[in-house]
Amino acid sequence: MPLNNDRRPDPIRLQTGALVIISFAVVLFLLVQARFLLISLATAIILFSLTSDVINFIGRQRIGVIRIPNWLASIAALALIALMLFTAVSIILAQLNNVIVVALSYAERAPAAIASLFRWVGEDSEAAVLNSLRSIEVSGYVRTAAGQASNLMQAAVLITLFVGFLFAERVWFQTKLHNFIRDTEQAEKVGRIISSIIHRVNYYLLVKTGVSVATGLLVYFVAKLFGLDLAVAIGLLTFVLNYLPSVGSIVATLMVALMAFVQTGDTTITAAIFVICGALQFAIGNVLDPLLMGRALRLSSFGIIISLVFWGAVWGIPGMFLAVPIMVMMLVVCSHVPALRPVAILLSREGLPETEADLDP
Numbered sequence: 001m002p003l004n005n006d007r008r009p010d011p012i013r014l015q016t017g018a019l020v021i022i023s024f025a026v027v028l029f030l031l032v033q034a035r036f037l038l039i040s041l042a043t044a045i046i047l048f049s050l051t052s053d054v055i056n057f058i059g060r061q062r063i064g065v066i067r068i069p070n071w072l073a074s075i076a077a078l079a080l081i082a083l084m085l086f087t088a089v090s091i092i093l094a095q096l097n098n099v100i101v102v103a104l105s106y107a108e109r110a111p112a113a114i115a116s117l118f119r120w121v122g123e124d125s126e127a128a129v130l131n132s133l134r135s136i137e138v139s140g141y142v143r144t145a146a147g148q149a150s151n152l153m154q155a156a157v158l159i160t161l162f163v164g165f166l167f168a169e170r171v172w173f174q175t176k177l178h179n180f181i182r183d184t185e186q187a188e189k190v191g192r193i194i195s196s197i198i199h200r201v202n203y204y205l206l207v208k209t210g211v212s213v214a215t216g217l218l219v220y221f222v223a224k225l226f227g228l229d230l231a232v233a234i235g236l237l238t239f240v241l242n243y244l245p246s247v248g249s250i251v252a253t254l255m256v257a258l259m260a261f262v263q264t265g266d267t268t269i270t271a272a273i274f275v276i277c278g279a280l281q282f283a284i285g286n287v288l289d290p291l292l293m294g295r296a297l298r299l300s301s302f303g304i305i306i307s308l309v310f311w312g313a314v315w316g317i318p319g320m321f322l323a324v325p326i327m328v329m330m331l332v333v334c335s336h337v338p339a340l341r342p343v344a345i346l347l348s349r350e351g352l353p354e355t356e357a358d359l360d361p
Contacts, residue, residue, distance in 0.1 A: 031314050039318045040155050044162030046325055049198040050205065051077045051163075052170065074167040081163055085156040092152060092236070189336070197332045201325045207292045211284060212242035215249075218280050219256060226273055228260055238277075243321050245304050249281040298349045299327055 031038060055073045174191065181187040220235025228234060234256055241248040241255075257274040264270065307327045311319035327347065334344035 028314065035315050035319075036151070036155070037158075039315055039322070040158040041162055042322050042326070043155075043318075044159045044166065046201065046205070046322075047081055047159065048163050048166040048170075050202050051081065052198065055167075055170075070171065074170075078160070078164050078167055082156075082160045085159060086153075089152045089156050193332060193336055197329050200328050200332065204324065204328060207289075208243055211289050211292065212239045214288075215239065215242050215280065215284050219252070219277055222273060222276050222280070223256065223260075226260065226264075226269060228273075229263060230259060234259065244308065245324060246301065247305075247308065249285050253277045253281055299324070299331065300347055300349050303327065303347045 055070070055077050177191060178184065178187045181190060216235045216239030219238040220231055223231035223234045237255065238252045241252040244251070253274065256277050257270055260273045261267070261270040304324060304327065307323040308320050311323040311326065313319075315322070331344055331347045334340040334347065
């Protein structure tokens with residue numbers, strides 16, 4: 001009697017798989033279409049989490065018998081955030097104007113300087129590289145970047161509004177959480193998970209900011225020592241790019257060396273700047289950064305690269321800066337959802353994601 005090896009696929013599984021694919025496609029479409037709004041909201045949530053603990057600390061302080069009210073601490077924090085945002089945007093736009101002026105003045109000699117690096121291959125290769133570089137409209141790209149930079153001021157206004165509304169809602173958050181879940185034990189667990197996310201993201205951002213400031217200042221002094229025109233812009237660029245794990249320091253070092261070579265045309269000076277900046281980036285990124293981070297950021301290096309690529313493709317450069325905080329949030333959440341714990345194991349560095357004991361204060 002012949003065996004029936006006909007295994008028909010389960011229609012329920014097929015339907016579930018199709019729904020998952022369709023849902024992912026819809027979410028991805030919405031992420032791309034509403035990128036400006038969502039990037040501003042994500043940034044506002046991060047700034048809110050950074051200042052929330054500070055507000056709680058200020059609210060516990062007393063001046064004699066007078067206690068600082070929560071609303072006054074919130075207004076002070078919102079004013080400080082707005083001041084920092086608009087100051088940062090003003091500095092970036094001012095430096096961008098200097099970069100545009102210098103970039104346009106270097107646009108003519110940059111192709112010849114870069115092509116000369118390929119002289120050792122042969123004159124034909126040098127000429128081919130030179131012709132390829134001259135076909136690029138540098139001025140057009142620079143003006144396009146300048147036009148997009150004007151969105152920074154709009155984003156600063158939108159982020160300030162979002163943070164203001166979050167501050168207004170924070171007083172009622174615990175009450176809403178308990179009423180929404182309707183289970184005191186589960187509500188407390190969710191609250192601890194949210195606190196763990198805030199703590200880890202805040203610690204990462206504070207350490208990364210301190211390390212990036214130190215790196216930017218050191219690279220600025222190196223650029224100033226060698227007399228580079230855009231020393232301030234180079235230091236600022238290094239500070240910003242150091243927020244990108246793994247790839248940021250490499251890109252920053254290469255860009256500094258390229259700027260030095262275009263300006264000076266001297267391979268010895270360029271090599272010296274490249275070696276010094278590379279040594280600084282290596283020492284800070286591989287010694288100081290891991291020492292300060294400790295086990296607070298237990299993320300897989302490969303997972304970080306995948307996160308950078310994905311969020312960079314979805315939200316562009318801002319998405320790459322938000323990739324690690326989003327990954328930290330995913331790691332903590334997946335660690336405490338039994339069905340998603342395998343995802344947390346893949347995202348964690350040692351394959352040991354957060355446990356229930358890690359949530360205890």
